[in-house]
Structures are given as structure tokens and as C-alpha cells.
Amino acid sequence: MTLIDALLQFLSDPMNWSGSRGIPVRIVEHLLYTFVALGVAFAIAFPVGLLIGHTGRGAVVTINVGNAARAVPTFGMLLLVVLLAGIGFLPALIALVIIGIPPILTSTYAGIRGVEGSTVTAARGMGMTESGMLLRVELPIALPTVIAGLRSATLQIVSTATIAAYVSLGGLGRFVIDGLGQRDYGEMAAGAVFVAILAIVLDVVWVLLSKVAVSPGVSGRLGKIPKTAGRTTRSATEPA
Amino acid sequence: MDWQYLSSNSALIWSKLVEHLYLSITPILIALVLSLLIGLFSVSFPKVYPAVLALSSTFYTVPSIALFVMLPGIIQTNILSPLNVIVALSIYSVSLLVRNVVDGLRETSADVRQSALSMGYGGIRQLWEVDLPIAMPLIFAGLRVATVANISMVSVGALVGIGGLGELMADGFRRNYLTPLLVGLVLSVVLALTADLVIVTLQRWLTPWAKFARQA
Amino acid sequence: MLFDDPWGSPVIEFENVTKRFDDGAPAVDGLSLVAPDGEITVFVGPSGCGKTTSLRMINRTIPVTSGTISVDGQDIATTDAVQLRRKIGYVIQHAGLFPHRTVVDNIATVPHLLGWDKKKSRSVALELLERVGLEAGMAKRYPAQLSGGQQQRVGVARALAADPPMLLMDEPFSAVDPIVRAQLQDEFLRLQQELGKTIAFVTHDIDEAIKLGDKVAVMQAGGTLAQFASPAELLSRPANDFVAEFIGRDRGYRRLSFVAADGLVVSERSTVSTDASADDVRRAAGDAQHVLVLDSDRRPAGWLAVDGGTDASTAAMLDIGTTFTSSQSLRTALDGALASPTGEAVCVDDDGRFVGVIDHIQIAKYASTEGARQVPT
Secondary structure, eight states, X not given: OOHHHHHHHXXXXXXXXXXXXXXXXXXXXXXXXXXXXXXXXXXXXXXXXHHHHHHOTTHHHHHXXXXXXXXXXXXXXXXXXXXXXXXXXXXXXXXXXXXXXXXXXXXXHHHHHTSOHHHHHHHHHTTOOHHHHIIXXXXXXXXXXXXXXXXXXXXXXXXXXXXXXXXXXXXXXXHHHHHHXXXXXXXXXXXXXXXXXXXXXXXXXXXXXXXXXXXXXXXXXXXXXXXXXXXXXXXXXXXX | OXXXXXXXTHHHHHHHHHHHHHHHHHHHHHHHHHHHHHHHHHHHSGGGHHHHHHHHHHXXXXXXXXXXXXXXXHHTOOTTXXXXXXXXXXXXXXXHHXXXXXXXXXXXXXXXXXXXXXXXXXXXXXXXXXXXXXXXXXXXXXXHHHHHHHHHHHGGGGGGTOOTHHHHHHHXXXXXXXHHHHHHHHHHHHHHHHHHHHHHHHHHXXXXXXXXXXXX | OOOOOSOSSOOEEEEEEEXXXXXXXXXXXXXXXXXXXXXXXXXXXXTTSSHHHHHHHHTTSSOOSEEEEEETTEEGGGSOHHXXXXXXXXXXXXXXXXXXXXXXXXXXXXXXXXXXXXXXXXXXXXXXXXXXXXXXXXXXXXXXXXXXXXXXXXXXXXXXXXXXXXXXXESTTTTSOHHHHHHHHHHHHHHHHHHOOEEEEEESOHHHHHHHOSEEEEEETTTEEEEEEOHHHHHHSOSSHXXXXXXXXXXXXXHGGGSBGGGOOOBOXXXXXXXXXXXXXXXXXXXXXXXXXXXXXXXXXXXEEXXXXXXXXXXXXXXXXXXXXXXXXXXXXXXXXXXXXXSEEEEEOTTSOEEEEEEHHHHHHHHTSHHHHSOOO
């Protein structure tokens, strides 16, 4: 029996679509872990990133932490936290939050830092308060970078949440881990396919959100620019 | 921390470290060659690039564990074959590197391009002597990210029995035994940082001009 | 022999050359002109007038749509593009140096492409480095370690490396500050006096065009040639309103740069020597407010105000300002007069000895005579 056949067989069994171990519940669980972890990571990393970006203080530490974090294997990190804090939702959540923080922190910092000095000087010169400047000038300009960080964090969290089934959590990883353990390759493949689709859908959501939220003046999506003196100007859109 | 574990299992630790290195670096070498070819192709035929980009970013989005377990069904390997991990990580690395190769090859400024053309450059020679050297810093930046990411991701392979140091981590977790878990974790971090350092050193040696160009 | 070529002293000729964009709009429209051999022909005009396009058609980095460009009578369309380019030095705004190569390797680029041996390329490159006014110590640096002006000098050296008979220069001095730009222009003119290359030069700066050009092609929007003339003719007889407007308001004054001062009739002036007593000074001055003080070689030392009891040796003298010789321009003479405390410009001979004086009114009168309106060609 091929993997595809096994997959189709698993998917066609109505038993797998209902109950607390059914596919819909696992999807909701997976989304729940992702959103909660992402939300907590954002609540921690975003304000800190804004502050560091705006003041420039602690920048070196941030960059180094961000780089070092990439070197830590998420798998090992998850196992370590759960081993130390015990099996359960909260320890796994803590691990997912820890994984989500560095991309959000470094991209928020980088986005704010990347705002041109002259723009900030102009805003200050017009008498904007520091917080007004941060929220109404620096943040809108930094938004594409901040969202890119959120995208990257989402990706990491969705991926690690799958592995979290190994430490007894629910979610789509359950199918993968259980399928592997029981040599039920149909179940395993179903988990893999759904988690891949989930990750891709969430990624697309971020791309769309970025298109809606980012000012056209920042993203460069200004539509057609009329020709002047026989020269054509291409707008700088880039598929993400 | 149980130091006894280290001495009595040094052969195992060493072999897992070597395996980890092999599983993470082989895909980098494969991906470097592939992404250079795909990158050159994309630069020569810009119309294919959006498709290349869409495909690579889709692959990049798929969680590693999903790819590890789906690949055997696609490439007809045994589910416990190391090839699955190597192929999966090669796909990730290509996804990451292609963008850097293309951006790098497009890094040559219009002024430099025009003067190269005007001095009689063109074709392969311009690519080899001008565009590729100028692309090096960005290609190296991609190599660094991909290498560190690979070294982290190999551990996930422990779930399908091929995980290098990840197997030590999983072993420690299963036995509720902190030492192997910590050993695997720390060695993986050390490996990642060392590999990064090696690549940075190689880059400084190959592109001595880049540190000045960044300041300019 | 550095360079073996069929064009010892080439003339570049545009014959009814048109370049259209893909959408059909003309970038260059029916351009016909002859860039004389061994001279600097400047293409000047506002942005989008097709001047850079015209330049790039010469080395075939932009193909012509219709018409022919020939070098010494040979249609460039019949030559091999790469071979052609290696015979034409090229200098660009921001220099376009290779960031990954050292200065010396940048200069040696074309010799390298031509397959010269390394030692010869390097020695030529080092020689050129010195020739464009850079220290030998710069050879090992990378472009990013140089200032904009230094990069531009390297750019010129690189263009000259294979000793090409022609140079194309596209706004080479536009990206540097005005003081450095003036230096680079002066050195460039000096270099050209030694080299005598056929040079096509693009700029948007009419002052630069007038300063550097032996011939100036003023181009206007739509890629048409508004006027092709010497700088002096351009200033005295702009072909149309566009050219007059483009040259600017003070063209009458700037035209004086191209009129020789040899037609000026200078007058005598009472002078004293540097050791003159107060009485000598008063006697020499007569009714005048100032006397001119000359040193023992009869070179002007300064103006002395006659306001009681002053002798030349102790009094503070007023600055002489700019002196001029009969081979310099009316502009130099007028400038000297306007800067002088007495309104008089001091004329000296080639050894700097006093000849006479002339005031600004006389200079202006002369400038408006027929003789001064004759345009040198």
C-alpha cells in the first residue's frame, strides 16, 4: 500500500473526522496553541523591540540574543522546558513563547531602527511627542518588517507545536507522532499534510494582512505611475 | 548534570556529533550548487523568478517534521532513511539560498554594470569576474542562515530516528534524564556557532573588500 | 606601442541618428554632428534630452534605431561591439568602479581584458594612478575606502589604461562637491592637453560644458539638437530661446571669458617705488586719490591711498587684486577692475611687470564694440 493510498484511506474514514481526537478538533487545538503562543510572545517582544528600536539602547544585546537564539534547536528547547517544568499545556506553551520571541523582537527593533534619521528628525521638529512619533511615524514605516517577524514567528510556532505532540500535547502533531509510533502511515501523512496546509494558510494570511495594513506609500504599491518624458517607472512590488 | 555519562558515552556522543554535522552540512553543499544554478537561470530568465520564489517560499513554510515524514512517500525511500532528512534540508536550504543568490546577482549597480559593458565585458566572463564576486556577501549571508537553521532542524529528525544530536535529546527526554538532553542541546548550539564562525572566516578571506563596502 | 589601432586620431560623426524607446517615443531624434578629432565635444541639456543615450550609442551599449555613427568614416555598426568598446575609454558618474577589486586592479581592467601580461598591466596602472594625481599608496585600497573625488580620478585612470584614442565621459564630475569638481575639471583639461584624445562628454551643467568643451551640443527634450557650436558662439549667439534660457541670464558676462584682452588700450598711471617718501607720493598722485606702488622689478605691489603724510615704505597698502595680461580674457580684466579699490584693472606683461591700467567703464565699452563681438572659432 502506498503512502497516498494510506492517506486517502485515513481521510475517508468518517471516524477520523469526529470526536475529541478527530481532525477538526486537532486543527482547532493547533490553531489555539499557535495563537496563544504568538499572542504572548508578541505581548512581550513587541514593546521591548519598540523601546530598543526607538532609544537605540540595548541594541547590541538584542542582535546577539536574536542571532544566538537561531542556534538553539527548537526541538531540544521544547524537550528541555517540558522535562524541567513537567508535562502539560503550560510548559509546552512556555517553550513555544520562547521560540516566538526572538523573531518578533529582532524584526521590531530592526524595523524601527531602519526608519530614516531625517524622517525622525522632521517628526521631532514638527513638535511630535516621543510616543506620538513612535506610533504614528516610526511604527507605520516599520510595519512591513514587524509583520515579517510575526510571519517568521508563526512559522516557527506552528512547526514546533507539531513536535509538541511528542511531549503529549494535542494538535495536528498528534497524528504524525501517533502514526509514526503505530506504523499507521496514513494517519502520519494526514497529520503532515494538514500541518503543511495550516502553515501555508497562516503564511498567506500574514501576506494579505501586510498588504492591507501597510501604507501604500511605504510598500511601494502605488499603482501605475504616469509616464513622464518618455520614461517608464516600474513600481517596486515583490512577491513574498 | 551527570559527568559520568560523558565519559562512558563519549563514543556515542562523538558519533552523533559527526552524524549531525553530516546531516546538516551535506544539504548545504547540495543546496549551494542547486541554488546557484537556479539563481543564474532566474536572472537569465526573469519571468520564471516569481514562480521560483513562490515555490521556494511555499516549501520553506512547510514544517520540517511534515516534510520528513512525507518525503518517503514522494521519493520512495524508507521512512527511516537518512536521505529523507538530507533531501528535506536541501529543499529548505535551496528555498533560502535562491533568494540570496538572485538578490546578490542583482546587487551589481547600474553604474558598475554600464561600465563593465562599456569596457567590453559580457556573458560568462562578466558573470564570473564581476557579478558573482559582488554577489558573494549576500550568498554568504544566506549560507550562514541556512547552515544554522539546518543544524537546529536536524534534531527534529530524531522523531523519525535520524536526528544526530537530536537522538541524544530525545533519549534524555524519554528517560527523564537531563544530562543527555543537555549534552545534545549544548553540542548543537556549539556546532551551529562554530559553523557560523567558519563561514564568516571564509567570507572575510574570500571577500576582503566587503567590510569597506558596507561602510560606504 | 601601447595600443595598436586603426584610428590614430578619430573623428566621431553622427548622421541623422535616431533612437526610439520601445513605446516609440524618441530618445534621440535625427542627431547629426561631427565631434572633431583630439577635441572635447560636450553634450549638454536637461534630464531626458537624450544626451546620455547619444553617448552610449557611440560604444554600442545602446543600439541606434536609424542613422549611422561612424568613427573616422567607419560605420560602427560594422565593427565588433566588444572590440569597439575596448578602444573607447569610459568614465561614468559615481565612477562605477568594481567594489571587489583594488584600485590598481580596477585601473588595469581593460588591459586585463585585452590579455596583457600582469606585470605590464600593473606598471601601466601605477603610472596612471600618479598621472591622475593619486598617491601610489592608494593602489592597494578598495573603492569604498576612497572619497568621491578620488574614485572619480581612478575612474579616469581606468578609462585611460589601454591608451584608447577616444573617451566617453558621462557626468564624470557631477557627484562630487563644487570645490573638488573645479579641481577635477582643471586637471582634466591639463591632462587632455597632453593626451589630445577625442572626447565625448555629457553633463547637465552648462557652466561645465562651457568650461570644458571645444564644441558644445545643446540638446532639448525630445532628443533634438538645439545648437552645436563653440562655447563662445553659444554665449554670443544662442540659436533659439531654449538655448538662451538654458545658458542663463549672465551669459553676456560669461561670454567675456572667450574674448582676448589684447584689444584693450591701457593708460599710463602715476606710480611710486616702494621706498617713496610721503612727499614723493603726494607729488606723484597729483589730483588722484591713489597711487600704484611698484617694487624694484616694476611689479605692482599694491595701491596706496593719498590721505596725508604717508610714505610707501610704512603705509598699509591696499590689495592689488587680480592683474591681467593681454593674452588673458576680458573677463579676467573686468574682474580685476571690479575687485580693485580704484576701479582700475592692472595690466602686466608676461614677466609680471607693470604695463598700464584700464577702468571697468573702458573695459565694458570695449566689450560692446564690433571687434570684441567677433567670435573666435
